[in-house]
Amino acid sequence: MFGKSIYINRRKKLKDKIQQGIGLFLGNEESPMNYLGNTYHFRQDSSFLYFFGLDFPGLAAAIDFDSGEEYIFGDDVDMDDIIWMGPQVSIQQNAEKAGVENSAHSAKLGSFLSDAIGKGRKVHFLPPYRGENILRLQELLGISTASINDSVSTDLIKAVVAIRSVKEPCEMEEIKAACATGYEMHVTAMQMAQPGVWEQKIAGTIEGIAAAGGSMISFPIILSQNGETLHNHDHSQYLKEGRLMLTDAGAETSMHYASDFTRTVPVGGKFTQKQREIYEIVLAANNEAHKLTAPGVTYKSVHLAVAEVIASGLKNLGIMKGDVKEAVNNGAHALFCPHGLGHMMGLDVHDMEDLGQIYVGYDEEIRPSDQFGLAALRFAKRLEPGYVVTNEPGVYFIPALIDKWKNEKINTDFINFEKLDAYRDFGGIRLEDDVLVTSSGSEIIGERIPIEPDEIEEIISK
Known part of the structure; x- marks a missing residue:
């Protein structure tokens, strides 16, 4: 990762361009080659990397463009994970690396978004390109897979393109x-x-x-x-x-x-x-x-x-x-x-x-x-x-x-x-x-x- 100030400044630029609604960023998951435990080389979603920097699976992030609050959603490891992967830092500690103050378990992302949708707030998201994230968006937002691409946020796309185009x-x-x-x-x-x-x-x-x-x-x-x-x-x-x-x-x-x-x-x-x-x-x-x-x-x-x-x-x-x-x-x-x-x-x-x-x-x-x-x-x-x-x-x-x-x-x-x-x-x-x-x-x-x-x-x- 770069220093957390880099990610804080990038998200500030994004919040300056979009000032209403919720920005939802889904990280990528592991993708099996031929069985669940044998996966392709993990590659994080690039826009998630750009704004949050965390390079491992099982994450989502949200930005409240009205309040400015930012969130990382993910799960802490259990003993089985530690046995296979070694000691891991907590989701809260990872969020702090990216300069994000709020962290929560993955299960809470659904209720977070449901609350926003119930209040009539727009959820901005980028076009998904992996099947698992298309299905996850259907589950989280209640949008059919056939109409996912009709619901992506043009405002968020244009804002992300404008920011990412000029290299730091x-x-x-x-x-x-x-x-x-x-x-x-x-x-x-x-x-x-x-x-x-x-x-x-x-x-x-x-x-x-x-x-x-x-x-x-x-x-x-x-x-x-x-x-x-x-x-x-x-x-x-x-x-x-x-x-x-x-x-x-x-x-x-x-x-x-x-x-x-x-x-x-x-x-x-x-x-x-x-x-x-x-x-x-x-x-x-x-x-x-x-x-x-x-x-x-x-x-x-x-x-x-x-x-x-x-x-x-x-x-x-x-x-x-x-x-x-x-x-x-x-x-x-x-x-x-x-x-x-x-x-x-x-x-x-x-x-x-x-x-x-x-x-x-x-x-x-x-x-x-x-x-x-x-x-x-x-x-x-x-x-x-x-x-x-x-x-x-x-x-x-x-x-x-x-x-x-x-x-x-x-x-x-x-x-x-x-x-x-x-x-x-x-x-x-x-x-x-x-x-x-x-x-x-x-x-x-x-x-x-x-x-x-x-x-x-x-x-x-x-």
Whole structure:
């Protein structure tokens, strides 16, 4: 935990934004893998962590926005717990760590909320994403599971997003630590990118580095020679000379702050001419994204500028054609980059995605698009100092998508489909950095993972 003043100040900001009703925060429970006593690695709810800091199961918290009173609900351990887990401090002592004065047994949460509801008071809660908490909300609030998401508090969502979006100095120290572990993971993956190596061996090795760095991976590792599949979690292949290995991986610290990087490298340590040409386009796009990421700028505009870099580079190779700006306006570049430029990152690798991307990435000024590719942009609104984003452009050659566009004659004014035949087995390239928006621009967090092609070739060759 951070010092309790951090959590007290965060809750004060929340109480300044919402001044009526009860705020209910459910912590997560243990989740069994294959039987009750054998559980997955416990991960606390991020908003509960952010405002209360207590990182163990069986907790709930409440804030009375009218009176300012705060409560932690949980149960003290019994002798059986002590035998298996060792001595534990009381719920009251844990509440004091978070700067909360009031604590009570879990059984009293129901009557606490019933009393508030009986007086006509609103209970604010965030969207639940785990089945056990959906059922618990049904029990506590009398709301059917089918209508839970219709009853979440938009006011609370918007308040939490506003507060969590701007990272505090203590948070940045944690993110930097996660990025340092991520650096070690990716350099290790590069060194292992040799012909005949099993993908799973590399994925398992770097997952171990994440665990040794404090907690665990921040999301399931993406590592594959088939980088054209954006979220490829299959690690069954053996690396082959002449292929590209895409690794998208990050770490969590013990405080659960995340990193998220992607690098794409040549197996055996030597780019072919065709690979280097595409790689240079993606690298130019990544550098342009970093250059343009600055306060006051909409991230949507950065995404579109990067799309023009990609389209221009592909036009120079004869893969795209026509006017670059017109091609991007028509979404033609999305054949090669069907995802958004990046997302916010913090306590969640896709920060606050559980609260709804419409609130995290968009606002009244910047609204989502339904255009293919642009519709996948998770974050689009104006950047502010303290935001942490991932810049992750890519170029992919997806045979099924190429065939669909060719057969349906989509964007034929901008795509040279005959030229594309030579790239059907290319794979994909993505390059991702974690970036802090500063008062004057942006900075890559920590030491930049090797990204220049000559540097990568040297690392693998050694």
